[in-house]
Amino acid sequence: MDMLMFQLDKQNASPLYKQLYTAIKQAIIEGKISVDTKLPSKRKLADFLSISQTTVELAYGQLVAEGFIESRPRKGYYAQAIEELAYLDLPQEEAVIPEKIDYVFDFNPAQIDTSSFPFATWRKLAKDVIDETNGDILLSGHPQGEDMLRLEITRYLFQSRGVVCQPNQIVIGSGTEQLMPLLIRLLPNTFIFGFENPGYALTHSIFSHHDRKSLPIPIDEDGINVNELENSPVDVAYVTPSHQFPTGSVLSAARRAQLLNWANAKPERYIIEDDYDSEFRYTSRPIPALQSMDLSGRVIYISTFSKSLMPSLRIAYMVLPNTLVHEYNKTFLHYSSSVPRFDQQIVAHFMKEGHFSRHLNRMRKLYKKKLEKLTATLASFAPAVKISGEQAGMHVVLTIETMFSEKQLIALAKDAGIRVFGLHSYDIGKSESSSPRIVIGFGGMTEFQIEQGIHELMASWKISQNKKQFI
Amino acid sequence: MDMLMFQLDKQNASPLYKQLYTAIKQAIIEGKISVDTKLPSKRKLADFLSISQTTVELAYGQLVAEGFIESRPRKGYYAQAIEELAYLDLPQEEAVIPEKIDYVFDFNPAQIDTSSFPFATWRKLAKDVIDETNGDILLSGHPQGEDMLRLEITRYLFQSRGVVCQPNQIVIGSGTEQLMPLLIRLLPNTFIFGFENPGYALTHSIFSHHDRKSLPIPIDEDGINVNELENSPVDVAYVTPSHQFPTGSVLSAARRAQLLNWANAKPERYIIEDDYDSEFRYTSRPIPALQSMDLSGRVIYISTFSKSLMPSLRIAYMVLPNTLVHEYNKTFLHYSSSVPRFDQQIVAHFMKEGHFSRHLNRMRKLYKKKLEKLTATLASFAPAVKISGEQAGMHVVLTIETMFSEKQLIALAKDAGIRVFGLHSYDIGKSESSSPRIVIGFGGMTEFQIEQGIHELMASWKISQNKKQFI
Numbered sequence: 037m038d039m040l041m042f043q044l045d046k047q048n049a050s051p052l053y054k055q056l057y058t059a060i061k062q063a064i065i066e067g068k069i070s071v072d073t074k075l076p077s078k079r080k081l082a083d084f085l086s087i088s089q090t091t092v093e094l095a096y097g098q099l100v101a102e103g104f105i106e107s108r109p110r111k112g113y114y115a116q117a118i119e120e121l122a123y124l125d126l127p128q129e130e131a132v133i134p135e136k137i138d139y140v141f142d143f144n145p146a147q148i149d150t151s152s153f154p155f156a157t158w159r160k161l162a163k164d165v166i167d168e169t170n171g172d173i174l175l176s177g178h179p180q181g182e183d184m185l186r187l188e189i190t191r192y193l194f195q196s197r198g199v200v201c202q203p204n205q206i207v208i209g210s211g212t213e214q215l216m217p218l219l220i221r222l223l224p225n226t227f228i229f230g231f232e233n234p235g236y237a238l239t240h241s242i243f244s245h246h247d248r249k250s251l252p253i254p255i256d257e258d259g260i261n262v263n264e265l266e267n268s269p270v271d272v273a274y275v276t277p278s279h280q281f282p283t284g285s286v287l288s289a290a291r292r293a294q295l296l297n298w299a300n301a302k303p304e305r306y307i308i309e310d311d312y313d314s315e316f317r318y319t320s321r322p323i324p325a326l327q328s329m330d331l332s333g334r335v336i337y338i339s340t341f342s343k344s345l346m347p348s349l350r351i352a353y354m355v356l357p358n359t360l361v362h363e364y365n366k367t368f369l370h371y372s373s374s375v376p377r378f379d380q381q382i383v384a385h386f387m388k389e390g391h392f393s394r395h396l397n398r399m400r401k402l403y404k405k406k407l408e409k410l411t412a413t414l415a416s417f418a419p420a421v422k423i424s425g426e427q428a429g430m431h432v433v434l435t436i437e438t439m440f441s442e443k444q445l446i447a448l449a450k451d452a453g454i455r456v457f458g459l460h461s462y463d464i465g466k467s468e469s470s471s472p473r474i475v476i477g478f479g480g481m482t483e484f485q486i487e488q489g490i491h492e493l494m495a496s497w498k499i500s501q502n503k504k505q506f507i
Numbered sequence: 508m509d510m511l512m513f514q515l516d517k518q519n520a521s522p523l524y525k526q527l528y529t530a531i532k533q534a535i536i537e538g539k540i541s542v543d544t545k546l547p548s549k550r551k552l553a554d555f556l557s558i559s560q561t562t563v564e565l566a567y568g569q570l571v572a573e574g575f576i577e578s579r580p581r582k583g584y585y586a587q588a589i590e591e592l593a594y595l596d597l598p599q600e601e602a603v604i605p606e607k608i609d610y611v612f613d614f615n616p617a618q619i620d621t622s623s624f625p626f627a628t629w630r631k632l633a634k635d636v637i638d639e640t641n642g643d644i645l646l647s648g649h650p651q652g653e654d655m656l657r658l659e660i661t662r663y664l665f666q667s668r669g670v671v672c673q674p675n676q677i678v679i680g681s682g683t684e685q686l687m688p689l690l691i692r693l694l695p696n697t698f699i700f701g702f703e704n705p706g707y708a709l710t711h712s713i714f715s716h717h718d719r720k721s722l723p724i725p726i727d728e729d730g731i732n733v734n735e736l737e738n739s740p741v742d743v744a745y746v747t748p749s750h751q752f753p754t755g756s757v758l759s760a761a762r763r764a765q766l767l768n769w770a771n772a773k774p775e776r777y778i779i780e781d782d783y784d785s786e787f788r789y790t791s792r793p794i795p796a797l798q799s800m801d802l803s804g805r806v807i808y809i810s811t812f813s814k815s816l817m818p819s820l821r822i823a824y825m826v827l828p829n830t831l832v833h834e835y836n837k838t839f840l841h842y843s844s845s846v847p848r849f850d851q852q853i854v855a856h857f858m859k860e861g862h863f864s865r866h867l868n869r870m871r872k873l874y875k876k877k878l879e880k881l882t883a884t885l886a887s888f889a890p891a892v893k894i895s896g897e898q899a900g901m902h903v904v905l906t907i908e909t910m911f912s913e914k915q916l917i918a919l920a921k922d923a924g925i926r927v928f929g930l931h932s933y934d935i936g937k938s939e940s941s942s943p944r945i946v947i948g949f950g951g952m953t954e955f956q957i958e959q960g961i962h963e964l965m966a967s968w969k970i971s972q973n974k975k976q977f978i
Contacts, residue, residue, distance in 0.1 A: 065764075101898070102794050103729075103759030116761055150642040159637040162849075166630040171621040174817035175951075210681050210845035217688065221716050238841040245692050245838075247718060258574070288574030290587055293536075323573050346645035348848035367716075370709040374681035376850050377819035378633075427572070480646075 044085060052087055053094035060095065064104050064115050075105060075113040140453035141489030145431035146347060147480025152402055157391050165381045173377050181208025181373045182380040188387035189353055197314065198328030199337055201355045210350040210374040215338060216242045219354065222363055223272060230270035232260055234462035236281055239274055252464045255280055259287030262294040272306045277326045278314040282462045282475045284425015284433050292326055299334035311339040313429040315396050318404045333357030343430060344396060351375055351383060403430060409483040413490040416501045430479035433459060435471050438497060442472035445497055452496035454489060515556060523558055524565035531566065535575050535586050546576060546584040611924035612960030616902035617818060618951025623873055628862050636852045644848050652679025652844045653851040659858035660824055668785065669799030670808055672826045681821040681845040686809060687713045690825065693834050694743060701741035703731055705933035707752055710745055723935045726751055730758030733765040743777045748797045749785035753933045753946045755896015755904050763797055770805035782810040784900040786867050789875045804828030814901060815867060822846055822854060874901060880954040884961045887972045901950035904930060906942050909968060913943035916968055923967035925960060
């Protein structure tokens with residue numbers, strides 16, 4: 037090959053060497069310059085194209101680096117063997133955009149109150165943590181999470197949940213989604229997992245994504261039915277004892293003892309206690325965690341800051357029994373903690389300086405007031421509407437006496453711009469037989485919105501206020 | 508039961524109602540109060556114990572809440588049926604504490620330079636993001652990651668890596684550890700994964716943790732051996748084309764084309780391109796990503812901010828081909844992004860305002876100087892020490908002519924307080940036959956430490972400087 041004919045555009049935003057590089061590369065890929073063809077010398081090509089020799093040098097250098105051409109000492113540059121690329125037509129599928137509806141009233145149980153978050157304190161702590169003198173914070177930290185955060189969690193769990201553990205038993209992760217898979221992999225893959233039904237849809241899908249067998253265990257007003265569990269082949273039971281999701285029932289003391297005895301009856305049975313919103317209990321003192329009654333290392337305690345701080349923080353933690361700590365360190369040798377160290381340190385300071393307990397107290401009062409507004413508003417619609425699960429957390433369950441089905445109620449609400457969730461949507465394999473039950477989250481709404489929203493919701497369902505209002 | 512005899516201690520830090528609650532609960536658990544026993548009335552017990560009726564009320568309320576006692580209307584309080592807990596002795600296993608050695612010189616390839624991080628800018632951006640007016644940041648964000656961050660990544664990838672994609676193809680996660688499992692679950696579980704050998708130990712363990720078949724594919728100086736891949740039953744090839752880890756080789760253009768053709772030869776083959784440290788290339792312009800040559804949607808591009816910003820940030824991302832985006836949305840319906848929104852927004856602003864490209868330019872120069880110091884220092888130990896993989900990234904590979912084995916070299920270095928890694932430690936199933944090869948990371952060391960460290964390392968290996976020094 038004597039010369040390369042390329043149109044280079046000096047007005048183009050792309051530098052000349054890049055244009056030249058692209059043109060030659062394209063010519064090689066398309067076979068216009070065939071294998072082992074000698075390219076013009078840098079000087080000749082520069083002269084021919086009226087560009088500087090440096091420009092050609094840069095382009096050739098890049099082509100050599102990528103293997104499109106080869107530099108043979110004292111001979112020059114040669115095009116290299118490139119297989120012709122078999123470009124296939126790409127099926128252009130439409131992206132799936134999740135349905136986005138702007139509801140006027142959103143009773144989503146995952147929402148929290150954002151108006152009372154101590155932004156100023158958080159900002160101050162962030163400022164302290166993001167500092168030159170703390171340079172090591174950029175490097176990888178402890179694979180189980182920051183020492184100081186694990187220490188603070190240990191203290192908090194002991195004082196508020198009765199959980200007795202050491203920082204080395206704690207693993208900090210980005211959420212239940214991220215911790216549960218680690219946990220699953222710690223246990224033999226022949227194990228069968230039992231999950232509450234109705235329950236978190238997420239849990240169920242995590243088990244199936246990991247090709248683990250899982251079985252639904254029914255829930256009643258006292259929590260998980262342990263008799264059913266005893267009659268099942270389940271090895272690991274996933275439970276929400278403090279405030280069952282979504283029914284809101286609290287696992288009774290009798291059931292707690294029965295559940296622990298179930299776990300102790302065979303050598304390798306475990307209970308995963310998900311304590312997701314235990315911070316918010318409105319009647320009397322919080323109930324201690326199941327883990328606090330467990331003396332045999334059968335309970336794996338798991339919780340999150342999603343409700344107590346914010347869902348977007350993505351910090352959760354689990355407390356492993358000592359027997360599993362060893363196994364964990366062996367199995368996840370190469371893993372690092374999935375939570376940014378900046379955020380871990382901010383939370384640790386937030387807890388250590390007492391902001392966390394103050395925040396919880398403030399939020400508990402605030403949510404209690406919202407709950408009172410909700411129950412007071414709903415009272416005027418009794419007996420068509422019955423409320424349950426109101427001892428704790430940020431959602432309640434309504435049982436509705438109506439001619440409409442659960443699905444119809446949700447559709448009617450949606451038409452009125454109100455988002456509510458049907459209990460059956462959390463239900464695996466059950467037909468919709470009993471009275472419709474609706475999950476109502478109140479965390480993200482103001483008292484005014486709650487009152488207004490419930491009135492509009494009832495109107496959409498054609499439920500009118502009871503007579504008491506008029507006496 | 509007529510009365511409860513308890514010793515309550517008014518000097519005790521624990522409130523009286525809590526002491527009473529604990530004592531009654533203990534008595535029920537231990538069977539000292541048997542099932543269906545009527546408890547004394549609140550007034551009687553208060554009189555008897557000389558405490559206020561409110562104290563008794565609080566204790567009883569808590570016991571009712573937990574199901575230890577039952578309140579029967581107009582009758583009183585009755586102890587409930589509690590199974591006796593079968594407490595087993597907990598095997599007290601010693602916690603595994605990972606070996607912690609304070610090295611004088613740490614040539615760990617995962618380290619970065621922390622002295623030049625723009626803390627002030629980061630702090631300023633954090634301050635802007637952590638703000639009342641940005642209250643929604645507390646709530647769950649887009650499951651694939653913040654819109655604004657995905658947009659900035661799209662722009663960055665196009666400009667610097669030639670990657671063409673839309674923000675809806677990007678999934679932001681906490682790291683390769685967290686994204687790879689999602690990816691694995693998107694693909695049929697019969698698929699066989701091919702990984703580079705030597706390569707990241709992590710990748711290999713992720714495949715086996717997910718019960719996926721995987722096979723090692725050998726690496727030579729041009730990167731992965733695609734002929735070997737073609738002769739294997741592999742469906743998905745995991746590769747590091749820009750800078751193979753750990754050998755440092757760059758996948759040649761011929762191999763790139765061959766690899767893409769391999770993927771196109773069968774309907775459901777994929778390439779996972781891990782572009783982990785492509786930002787740092789010291790000779791000529793960065794080589795475009797393999798993804799930029801792929802017109803058939805076979806390349807899944809994955810990268811991270813671990814090297815370009817900091818390992819502790821825990822932000823990585825993958826670019827899914829359009830065909831997998833749909834599948835992703837369906838499969839991970841219930842998942843949320845695992846990265847805190849605060850951090851995602853800080854990074855997005857950092858990129859948008861041009862800080863990221865400025866930071867990369869600064870760091871590239873800085874690492875280049877470190878690399879030059881390293882190669883200059885090593886030059887004086889040629890030909891006993893040969894250097895390779897020095898075109899890019901933050902580590903090089905040394906081939907050592909010595910009587911010592913690789914293991915012995917590492918042990919000798921360790922005795923001298925120097926941390927280095929043997930290439931064979933990244934190798935699956937190969938015996939240590941060829942000359943010892945040692946991975947030397949330089950990112951986390953100062954130029955002075957590099958020079959000093961290499962001299963001490965060579966002394967520990969009994970390798971002396973060549974004559975050139977004395978001419």
